[in-house]
Amino acid sequence: MKTRKDEKVRAKEIGVPICIWSEAGVVSSRSCTRRLECERCLFDQNMMDFYAYNITPLPAVPTAA
Numbered sequence: 001m002k003t004r005k006d007e008k009v010r011a012k013e014i015g016v017p018i019c020i021w022s023e024a025g026v027v028s029s030r031s032c033t034r035r036l037e038c039e040r041c042l043f044d045q046n047m048m049d050f051y052a053y054n055i056t057p058l059p060a061v062p063t064a065a
Contacts, residue, residue: 017031017032017036018030019032020036020038020044021043021044026047
């Protein structure tokens with residue numbers, strides 16, 4: 001069974017860039033189809049929108065008076 005590490009190594013060997021979301025471990029192995037020009041990538045935009053609206057902010061830390 002191939003692991004994500006094996007897939008990343010193989011992709012680098014043949015010169016296929018890995019998606020930054022895959023490198024960060026947010027999604028499973030995914031190759032980049034835009035030559036790492038994320039600002040033009042629909043997948044990146046969808047991920048950014050999803051996380052912009054779905055991350056619960058951390059509670060404020062009380063400060064000493």
